[in-house]
Amino acid sequence: MNYRHLYHAGNHADVFKHAILAQLILHLRLKPKPFAVIDTHAGLGLYDLGSAEALKTGEAADGIVRALDAAMPAAEPHLAIVRGMNAAGGLSVYPGSAAVARSLLRDDDRLIASELHPDDHRTLRAQFRGDPRVSIHHRDGYEAFLAFIPPPERRGLVLIDPPYEERDEPARLGAALVAAMKKWPTGMFAAWYPVKDRTTLAPLFAAVDGAGFEGIVAEFIRHEENGLRFAGSGLVILNPPWQFEATATAIQTELRDALGAPAQPPVRRLRV
Numbered sequence: 001m002n003y004r005h006l007y008h009a010g011n012h013a014d015v016f017k018h019a020i021l022a023q024l025i026l027h028l029r030l031k032p033k034p035f036a037v038i039d040t041h042a043g044l045g046l047y048d049l050g051s052a053e054a055l056k057t058g059e060a061a062d063g064i065v066r067a068l069d070a071a072m073p074a075a076e077p078h079l080a081i082v083r084g085m086n087a088a089g090g091l092s093v094y095p096g097s098a099a100v101a102r103s104l105l106r107d108d109d110r111l112i113a114s115e116l117h118p119d120d121h122r123t124l125r126a127q128f129r130g131d132p133r134v135s136i137h138h139r140d141g142y143e144a145f146l147a148f149i150p151p152p153e154r155r156g157l158v159l160i161d162p163p164y165e166e167r168d169e170p171a172r173l174g175a176a177l178v179a180a181m182k183k184w185p186t187g188m189f190a191a192w193y194p195v196k197d198r199t200t201l202a203p204l205f206a207a208v209d210g211a212g213f214e215g216i217v218a219e220f221i222r223h224e225e226n227g228l229r230f231a232g233s234g235l236v237i238l239n240p241p242w243q244f245e246a247t248a249t250a251i252q253t254e255l256r257d258a259l260g261a262p263a264q265p266p267v268r269r270l271r272v
């Protein structure tokens with residue numbers, strides 16, 4: 001396990017993912033009944049943007065730094081969380097998925113997070129210690145979330161955000177989504193992927209396109225694709241809220257304008 005998210009915290013892919021995550025959780029909050037958020041690959045929770053790792057790549061400069069200076073109404077719930085964790089006008093920490101999710105929980109909602117890297121798991125656990133709504137597991141995220149669903153609340157969201165260190169990650173993710181939809185057909189699932197060489201993503205889309213799932217695919221492309229470099233990222237969202245395409249498109253467009261990114265692929269529905 002070599003991947004450390006601290007090198008990438010707050011980059012354009014994070015802003016896109018976390019702005020969508022915040023909107024999905026806000027949708028769950030529309031009803032009073034409690035929900036569970038399951039974060040399978042949770043990372044650190046809070047990322048120190050002044051750390052040697054974050055400064056080495058400087059990736060936040062082309063992500064959250066510019067987003068905070070832009071007008072982004074659809075991304076505002078996420079940006080408000082980032083602002084709320086920093087001193088006025090400053091940006092020293094960036095909240096990752098677990099911190100974004102926790103900040104949107106109500107008293108009876110829950111966050112269940114898995115993180116397999118021993119150091120990151122320890123950091124995450126220490127950060128959230130004392131919050132009875134949060135449980136942190138040192139477990140393989142795929143194996144754990146399939147065991148956790150459906151949660152007793154029967155409402156909720158699973159974020160699957162693996163590191164793509166292994167070549168078979170897209171196939172593993174596709175198989176996990178198919179297994180998850182069998183166990184919890186009404187659960188909401190958001191699965192992240194990097195856009196680099198699209199041929200490597202074929203096993204993921206072979207599993208979810210044509211499977212009969214209700215779902216959308218939303219991407220943010222930062223750089224023209226050449227098949228070699230990290231060009232952007234996407235999310236497969238199963239059982240999204242009604243008309244969520246419009247929200248995802250708004251976030252995509254706002255980020256495109258904030259960063260001066262190229263034309264974006266339309267948010268699409270999964271083939272049934």
Ligand SMILES: C[S@@+](CC[C@H](N)C(=O)[O-])C[C@H]1O[C@@H](n2cnc3c(N)ncnc32)[C@H](O)[C@@H]1O
Pocket residue numbers: 001003004005017040041042043044045095096097098114115116117120139140141142161162163
């Ligand atoms: C892309 S990062 C997650 C970022 C985080 N979700 C966020 O948005 O802030 C992937 C994380 O998965 C962890 N990881 C790698 N393999 C794992 C596994 N099998 N189960 C759980 N976590 C794993 C890595 O240590 C890393 O922190």
